[in-house]
Amino acid sequence: MTDKKRAVVVGAGYWGPNLARNFRASTDWELAGICDLDLDRARKVSDGVGGVPITSSLDEVLADPHVDAIAIATPARTHHPIVMAALDAGKHVMVEKPLADDRVRGRQMVDRANERGLVLMADHTYxxxxxxxxxxxxxxxxxxxxxxxxxxxxxxxxxxxxxxxxxxxxxxxxxxxxxxxxxxxxxxxxxxxxxxxxxxxxxxxxxxxxxxxxxxxxxxxxxxxxxxxxxxxxxxxxxxxxxxxxxxxxxxxxxxxxxxxxxxxxxxxxxxxxxxxxxxxxxxxxxxxxxPEREALGGVVGEFAAAIREGRPARTDGESGLRVLSVLDAAQRSLGAGGAPAPLTLDIQPRRAAA
Amino acid sequence: MTDKKRAVVVGAGYWGPNLARNFRASTDWELAGICDLDLDRARKVSDGVGGVPITSSLDEVLADPHVDAIAIATPARTHHPIVMAALDAGKHVMVEKPLADDRVRGRQMVDRANERGLVLMADHTYxxxxxxxxxxxxxxxxxxxxxxxxxxxxxxxxxxxxxxxxxxxxxxxxxxxxxxxxxxxxxxxxxxxxxxxxxxxxxxxxxxxxxxxxxxxxxxxxxxxxxxxxxxxxxxxxxxxxxxxxxxxxxxxxxxxxxxxxxxxxxxxxxxxxxxxxxxxxxxxxxxxxxPEREALGGVVGEFAAAIREGRPARTDGESGLRVLSVLDAAQRSLGAGGAPAPLTLDIQPRRAAA
Amino acid sequence: MTDKKRAVVVGAGYWGPNLARNFRASTDWELAGICDLDLDRARKVSDGVGGVPITSSLDEVLADPHVDAIAIATPARTHHPIVMAALDAGKHVMVEKPLADDRVRGRQMVDRANERGLVLMADHTYxxxxxxxxxxxxxxxxxxxxxxxxxxxxxxxxxxxxxxxxxxxxxxxxxxxxxxxxxxxxxxxxxxxxxxxxxxxxxxxxxxxxxxxxxxxxxxxxxxxxxxxxxxxxxxxxxxxxxxxxxxxxxxxxxxxxxxxxxxxxxxxxxxxxxxxxxxxxxxxxxxxxxPEREALGGVVGEFAAAIREGRPARTDGESGLRVLSVLDAAQRSLGAGGAPAPLTLDIQPRRAAA
Amino acid sequence: MTDKKRAVVVGAGYWGPNLARNFRASTDWELAGICDLDLDRARKVSDGVGGVPITSSLDEVLADPHVDAIAIATPARTHHPIVMAALDAGKHVMVEKPLADDRVRGRQMVDRANERGLVLMADHTYxxxxxxxxxxxxxxxxxxxxxxxxxxxxxxxxxxxxxxxxxxxxxxxxxxxxxxxxxxxxxxxxxxxxxxxxxxxxxxxxxxxxxxxxxxxxxxxxxxxxxxxxxxxxxxxxxxxxxxxxxxxxxxxxxxxxxxxxxxxxxxxxxxxxxxxxxxxxxxxxxxxxxPEREALGGVVGEFAAAIREGRPARTDGESGLRVLSVLDAAQRSLGAGGAPAPLTLDIQPRRAAA
Structure with missing residues (x-):
């Protein structure tokens, strides 16, 4: 397939190798590189998939016009800056759960993706x-x-x-x-x-x-x-x-x-x-x-590609990630109030009816 | 054993037959009768244990000086009047869970038993x-x-x-x-x-x-x-x-x-x-x-007898029944408040340290 | 129902009480008595079902023209003489598994039942x-x-x-x-x-x-x-x-x-x-x-009655008991031969096709 | 460690990759190569462990004086010729179960290893x-x-x-x-x-x-x-x-x-x-x-190295593989005789007492 999209995996820790392996195995994707501040970790992940370019510079990845998308597997507190930068650079983004470490920052990410017309997908693997x-x-x-x-x-x-x-x-x-x-x-x-x-x-x-x-x-x-x-x-x-x-x-x-x-x-x-x-x-x-016996992450990267190709939200899009954050946010408030019920903040969009 | 206590089972519905059978089998007890408003039900329970006197009159049971104790297996809303009457008649009482249908009425029952120096035991069979x-x-x-x-x-x-x-x-x-x-x-x-x-x-x-x-x-x-x-x-x-x-x-x-x-x-x-x-x-x-394989209710009736004999509270005494009521009472208030935490009412005695 | 058959349970040991209870509860049967050499055991079983006649004399039971059938729950080695006597007395017979303690004696029992036109049923409860x-x-x-x-x-x-x-x-x-x-x-x-x-x-x-x-x-x-x-x-x-x-x-x-x-x-x-x-x-x-939740033995006594009423073999008839004996008999021979395969003796009738 | 032994894995099918991975990860071994008639399969296994020499020539492997041992994961019918050649070339041998496809050929392999003073180990992974x-x-x-x-x-x-x-x-x-x-x-x-x-x-x-x-x-x-x-x-x-x-x-x-x-x-x-x-x-x-959570095959390759180092039989040595073959051999004869018990052939050594 000549129209394979090119993706870089950002984050070579626990989940990164799984992402790398599935992008590599996908007929929709070309795995274009691994990015991690720790180049040794990046190299190890690269070796595991037969060798792809590695870098410790996110800027370099985002500046590369041949990169269509990035898949982020870094700690939750880093999701917001990485995602915002990636969207601003015109990249489609898939991000490990939770979408962000805070509901408001998650909201910003979703809004930015909408403004830019880019796919923001939550990697809700399950x-x-x-x-x-x-x-x-x-x-x-x-x-x-x-x-x-x-x-x-x-x-x-x-x-x-x-x-x-x-x-x-x-x-x-x-x-x-x-x-x-x-x-x-x-x-x-x-x-x-x-x-x-x-x-x-x-x-x-x-x-x-x-x-x-x-x-x-x-x-x-x-x-x-x-x-x-x-x-x-x-x-x-x-x-x-x-x-x-x-x-x-x-x-x-x-x-x-x-x-x-x-x-x-x-x-x-x-x-x-x-x-x-x-x-x-x-x-x-x-x-x-x-x-069937089938690896879920294969379906995740396939859906990511399909959403980009068809110009539609992913089945687990940013809004779904946001609804999860919204519950966690309310839970935190309830915990702070000794268990009293906390209402959800209402700027979340309900899920669209299943296609 | 000449010092067997004499008990009457009040209530011949779902749980009554089990009580009757266990009092009958106990070496501590003589099963002195079955009491139920529905004499047919009472007779059926009596038949199941080889025949004991039956009656539909609780007054008659409580007036009988040869009855030492009653075991109550009637609906929860009837526990309070039956227990109060039985205590006033000088009978020891064992009552099916929940102790009462209301915390305040449960409190009255426990207080009355204490005043009279009688055993009030909760049948917490488990x-x-x-x-x-x-x-x-x-x-x-x-x-x-x-x-x-x-x-x-x-x-x-x-x-x-x-x-x-x-x-x-x-x-x-x-x-x-x-x-x-x-x-x-x-x-x-x-x-x-x-x-x-x-x-x-x-x-x-x-x-x-x-x-x-x-x-x-x-x-x-x-x-x-x-x-x-x-x-x-x-x-x-x-x-x-x-x-x-x-x-x-x-x-x-x-x-x-x-x-x-x-x-x-x-x-x-x-x-x-x-x-x-x-x-x-x-x-x-x-x-x-x-x-060991052992029927729990046998232990219940044995403990009831031991508490009476030794002049001590049963291991599952009225206070334990009251602590259960107290949680149910708070739960009801919490439900009414949409799930907000409800404090427990504080007139309950903490459990004594295990002997 | 005026056409209830009358059955006597022979053997008041482990299984007898279950038989007694199910004959008693059946609308097809009248439980006419319990027979055991040990009258105390017989009385206990009788008490458990609300009281029926007891006897220690099998001859008496078999001589009683009002007894239609007997259900045998005695040790396997006694099945043959009791069943033969019962059939000779014109009684239908149900017998606990195994049908007999020996294949040849089992064969005789089945043949005798066929000659007399009586039902011989194996109590294959499962x-x-x-x-x-x-x-x-x-x-x-x-x-x-x-x-x-x-x-x-x-x-x-x-x-x-x-x-x-x-x-x-x-x-x-x-x-x-x-x-x-x-x-x-x-x-x-x-x-x-x-x-x-x-x-x-x-x-x-x-x-x-x-x-x-x-x-x-x-x-x-x-x-x-x-x-x-x-x-x-x-x-x-x-x-x-x-x-x-x-x-x-x-x-x-x-x-x-x-x-x-x-x-x-x-x-x-x-x-x-x-x-x-x-x-x-x-x-x-x-x-x-x-x-469905249903006691199997209720089905057994119902089938026994139906077979008698309809003049047909029971679904677990003597022949089925005999096929079981035949395998046990071959197993015994195989054991004696150190595990070598033993052929089945071939005087057994194959099972009739399911109705 | 300068005294690492050098092993070649022969057979790059189902089990070969696991052997390769465990030899590679072992501190006792240097994985010296992968041998398979199908060089593509060999290369794939080699890639999975970061790259080691591959060959399709067993003769070449056996002629290499720097190879100490081979681990065989080929179909059972090929075990005998490969093992005999390897032993004759002075290599220690580990072989996947079953040791051989025939008891007599297994016996020859064990005898040859004994004559040569080499370790022949059965890979009884479990x-x-x-x-x-x-x-x-x-x-x-x-x-x-x-x-x-x-x-x-x-x-x-x-x-x-x-x-x-x-x-x-x-x-x-x-x-x-x-x-x-x-x-x-x-x-x-x-x-x-x-x-x-x-x-x-x-x-x-x-x-x-x-x-x-x-x-x-x-x-x-x-x-x-x-x-x-x-x-x-x-x-x-x-x-x-x-x-x-x-x-x-x-x-x-x-x-x-x-x-x-x-x-x-x-x-x-x-x-x-x-x-x-x-x-x-x-x-x-x-x-x-x-x-503990531990991969069994790691223990297998460790035991192989220890047996060579200490000049002793492996805990699952050729004799143990032979005892397994001996039962399979008798089983085959029993099957042929319609299930009659078949005696074991008696040229097998009993297991030594555990050290």
Whole structure:
């Protein structure tokens, strides 16, 4: 393909090698280089993909007219300056989660991309796993009915991060997935955050987020760095069916239960006895759809290319990154207020209806 | 044994037959009768234990000088009048959870029992299971170290109760267990409750309780009537070890993980880098203690007899029932305030140190 | 119902109370009495069902013209004399597994029942569980395609029986289920039995049965009294789908996997490369049918009544009990020959096609 | 280190890249080259480790005096000629399992290595996993007591191999592990093999091996290419404790159960009743040892170097490879005899006692 876009990966730390490998393997992209202040790290990543140019100068990358796009895998606090500079240089940008370390700065980045007519994509990798793509499809097809609740648990014995708490470290996964699969995206009315720092590390190591959604459902997230057992499970209850995603069970990641409570014509004016008569229980079959084995990041770089090519927002665009930031921002305010519900700041655009 | 106490079971519904069977089988007790307004139900329970006197008159039971104690398994809203009458008649009382349908009425019951010098015991059955007794013992022996967090999940496709919400229906289990096993009992500083009624039943069907404990740990409870899968799991994290209780895994109900994060001399003034240096991870063995097979309710009726005989409060006494009520009461206020943390009312006595 | 049949339960040990309870609860039957040499045991069982006549005299039971049928739950070595006497007295008979302690005696029992035109039913309780009924239905409907293999594991820390080895104790379950669900019944060509008595108890405590079936599939059974973990699992592989029955997973007892190997037009004359080209893998969905909650023994006594009423063999008739005995008999011969395959004795009737 | 040995990897197919990567990462070795008839494949493997010499000429490798050792990852049927040539050229040899495609040729290879005083090591990779090393240690320390039975299951939807059946493809794993962990090694008295080829592929796709061990225990292996679910589990029962290794459960790979049957002074002359009195059941704790995360193949290449350096046989030496072949050989004969037990050929040396 002669019209391959040329991308440079910025940041050669934990995630950079994965980005490099997937850009390299993509038929949409030519991997044009690796940029890191630490040239040794850059070289190592370059070696791992058979050798591409390396540099420690971001300016040089941005000045190169043959570079179409950059993919950023640096610490969150550096996202804003790098992204702004890249957009100003006319580059399309993909940026690791979280979009930024602050909602206002995230807003600026999204606005700038819009002004310039460039793609700003959030690398919400999980959204491109076969499991999450299937969940989105099932919900969009109405297989679950209206959503009643979403409960997500992501706990493990995790690294205590030096600069972020457990909410900023882990919850972006849950939040970006909810934003991706829910029909209205992550439309939380408010956020109550409950955190605990029992070891005195100066930041929450155990956290809970309760978010009444605008559709009336309750979303809840439990993140925990101190759990000896590893759980990554999301339950999405609907009026028709309920879905359980157990990401650590490769033999049955998704289960769709045709079980639930049916309530026919519930009227609040009816007496309790009458209401009971209208409640029935379905105990139907369980179904576990087959999922292809496919690396999610391959889908991410493919979507990045497609969004640029078609001049449209990516499926996980800057706005989705911003909705995640907005919840984290409200969570921080709720934490500061002892767990009282904090409203979301309202300058975020709701998610467009799925194409 | 000539000094057997004589007990009457009041209420022949769901739980009554279990009480009757266990009083009947106990060497401490003589089952003196079954009392229910519906004599047919009473007779059925009586038949199931080989035949004992039945009556529909509570007055008759309370007037009988040969009755030492009554065990109440009637709906929660009837607990207060029955218990008050029984105490006034000089009977010891055991009452099904929750102790009462209201904290103030519960307080009156406990005060009356104290005035009369009678045993008022909460039938917190779970506390007498081999698993919970072992958890209490492990914590008391210091096997877990200081408690860092408690996370309890009790979800299932459950009956939508006509008169109570999911908090009042299910959370008394989790709360009474926490009260029983934690060194300081259920000493919550405040309660944030988040509930959801997505089916429009007029009451919460999905609920979350976040409770910062006075010891600095975070306690959290997730109760849910709408889950297609059944989970009953409690994780108790400590500075030394972490315990996982999976009540639905009969082959390994309790697992004690010698895994965790150790932080040596964390000082908030140190830099992030220094602090990191002081964090280390233990990845030690897991141990699953053997548990005897024993019906919990047998332990309940035995404890009731022992408390009467020894003139001491039962291990799950009225005060423990009151602490549970107190959390439910605060949860209700929090729900009413849109999830804002509600303080606990402070007329509750803290749990006595374990004997 | 005026045409209820009258049954007496013979044997008040482990299984007798279950039989008594189910005959009592059945609308088809009147429980006419309990017979046991030990009158105390008989009385206890009678008390448990609200009181029915008891006796220690089998002769009395058989002489009673108002008794239509007897259900036998005595040790296997007593089945032959009791069944023969009962048939000679004109009673229909249901008998606990195994049908007899010896194939030849079992043959005599079946022949006698045929001569007398009476129902002789094997109480293969498992066959009437919702799971096994569903498996039978799925196979009969062709959902699995042709059967390729059956692998059954039934292991646990079990009681070392005083008079029988692990094959006679546990394998009748697996064998009777295979006989029930396989289209051709338990049509083994031969049996290889491998047993081990590592504790020197004088009998096999660990056992394996390998049985090439006449349809070309391999059936295998692993039974074990010495396993610390409990497994009850049967895998039935077919050309279309494969079914896994995990009896200890109440949340998902049956799973039907649309996964497998497809081989198109395999010809042994083709080269390896060509053959490879004809192998393809299906990785389709998994499906778990909902199962009703229902006590199997209720189905057993209902089938017993229906067979008598309709003058037809029971679905688990004497012949099916005999096919199980026949495999156990061959297994015993194989064990005696150091594991060499032993042919089945051929006076057994194949299973009739499912109605 | 100036005394690094120099190794060439022969065979750049499925396993070669792993060998190359581990030789490259080892401080004991210098990876001196990759040899494959297909130079493109060799180059790809070389690129993956940063570039080493490649060649398609084995003769060239063997003629190079600076090559100390070769590691062979070619198809089994080529092992014999390559190994014999390498030994004749004075090279130490490590060879992928199975050692050879035939017991007699394997014997020749081992004899030749002994004559030449060279190390011939079987790459029984599993034996160097943390789990298997721990099992070996536990058994050697007497934690399980005397071994009573070994039951291994290795089933999956697997590739139908063009040239070998399921026994030769999968059972070498189970057999080499048993050889490694059992005190007397794989000392089977005979082998009964039951195979099934229900799809008509010309080879067994489902297989069972029953092997009475000389110590009196029963060993059994179930291998299966047609199972929709994946199980890799080995149960090793002992007089003191029983171990379960579930290789697909990373959270608890090893469980040691202090549960079992104790038999005190069983005498076959005692009556059944007396014998019963001497049977007791232990229901003790379960313990799951922590295991390090470590790549097994790193241990393999380290052991290869140590054996050469110390002039001793490797822990998985040619003799262990030969014991595996010997069982496969007997299995083949048993299959040919319709499942009748086949004795092992007796020219194999028993395993030396663990150092």
């Amino acid at each position: 959204c491109y796993t076969p499991a999450v793509l299937k969940i989105r499809e099932l919900i969009a097809d109405g297989a679950l009915g209206d959503i009643l609740f979403v409960d997500s648990v992501r706990i493990n014995l995790g690294l205590i991060q030096p600069d972020v708490d457990v909410f900023w470290d882990l919850a972006p996964h849950d939040l970006s997935i909810m934003d991706f699969v829910l029909p209205g995206g992550l439309a939380a009315a408010s956020v109550s955050a409950h955190g605990s720092d029992p070891l005195g590390t100066g930041k929450s190591c155990v956290g809970y987020l309760a978010m009444p959604l605008e559709c009336g459902a309750m979303a809840h997230v439990h993140v925990n760095w101190l759990s000896p057992t590893k759980i990554r499970q999301m339950v999405i209850g609907g009026t028709k069916r309920t879905l359980v995603w157990d990401d650590l069970n490769p033999q049955q990641r998704l289960s769709v239960y045709d079980r639930g409570v049916d309530i026919a014509a519930v009227s609040k004016s009816t007496t309790a006895d009458t209401r009971d008569a209208n409640i029935s229980y379905r105990l139907g079959d369980t179904w576990s759809p087959a999922l | 506390c007498y299971t081999p698993a919970v007794l072992k958890i209490r013992e492990l914590i008391a022996d210091g096997a877990l170290g200081d408690i860092l967090f408690v996370d309890s999940v009790r979800i299932n496709l459950g009956l939508i109760q006509p008169d109570v919400d999911v908090f009042w229906d299910l959370a008394p289990h989790d709360l009474s267990i926490m009260d029983f096993v934690l060194p300081g009992g259920l000493a919550a500083a405040s309660v944030s409750a988040h509930g959801s009624d997505p089916l429009g039943t007029g009451k919460s069907c999905v609920g979350y309780l976040a409770m910062p404990l006075e010891c600095g740990a975070m306690a959290h409870v997730h109760v849910n009537w709408l889950s297609p899968t059944k989970i009953r799991q409690m994780v108790i994290g400590g500075t030394k070890r972490t315990l996982v209780w999976d009540d639905l895994n009969p082959q390994q109900r309790l697992s004690v993980y010698d895994r965790g994060v150790d932080i040596a001399a964390v000082s908030k003034s140190t830099t992030a880098d220094t602090r990191d240096a002081n964090i280390s991870y233990r990845l030690g063995d897991t141990w699953s203690p053997a548990l | 066959c009437y569980t919702p799971a096994v009924l569903k498996i039978r239905e799925l196979i009969a409907d062709g959902a699995l395609g042709d059967i390729l293999f059956v692998d059954s594991v039934r292991i646990n820390l079990g009681l070392i029986q005083p008079d029988v080895d692990v094959f006679w104790d546990l394998a009748p379950h697996d064998l009777s289920i295979m006989d029930f669900v396989l289209p051709g019944g338990l049509a083994a060509a031969s049996v290889s039995a491998h047993g081990s008595d590592p504790l020197g108890t004088g009998k096999s405590c660990v056992g394996y049965l390998a049985m090439p079936l006449e349809c070309g599939a391999m059936a295998h059974v692993h039974v074990n009294w010495l396993s610390p973990t409990k497994i009850r699992q049967m895998v039935i592989g077919g050309t279309k789908r494969t079914l896994v029955w995990d009896d200890l997973n109440p949340q998902q007892r049956l799973s039907v996997y649309d996964r497998g190997v497809d081989i198109a037009a395999v010809s042994k004359s083709t080269t390896a490369d060509t053959r490879d080209a004809n192998i393809s893998y299906r990785l389709g969905d998994t499906w778990s049918p909902a199962l | 034996c160097y996993t943390p789990a298997v090393l721990k099992i070996r240690e536990l058994i050697a320390d007497g934690a399980l007591g005397d071994i009573l039975f070994v039951d291994s299951v290795r089933i999956n939807l697997g590739l139908i191999q063009p040239d070998v059946d399921v026994f030769w493809d999968l059972a070498p794993h189970d057999l080499s592990i048993m050889d490694f962990v059992l005190p007397g090694g794989l000392a089977a008295a005979s082998v009964s093999a039951h195979g099934s080829d229900p799809l008509g592929t010309g080879k067994s796709c489902v297989g069972y091996l029953a092997m009475p061990l000389e110590c009196g225990a029963m060993a059994h292996v179930h291998v299966n290419w047609l199972s929709p679910t994946k199980i890799r589990q080995m149960v090793i029962g002992g007089t003191k404790r029983t171990l379960v290794w579930d290789d697909l459960n990373p959270q608890q790979r090893l469980s040691v159960y202090d549960r079992g049957v104790d038999i005190a002074a069983v005498s076959k002359s005692t009556t059944a009743d007396t014998r019963d009195a001497n049977i007791s059941y232990r229901l003790g704790d379960t313990w799951s040892p922590a295991l």
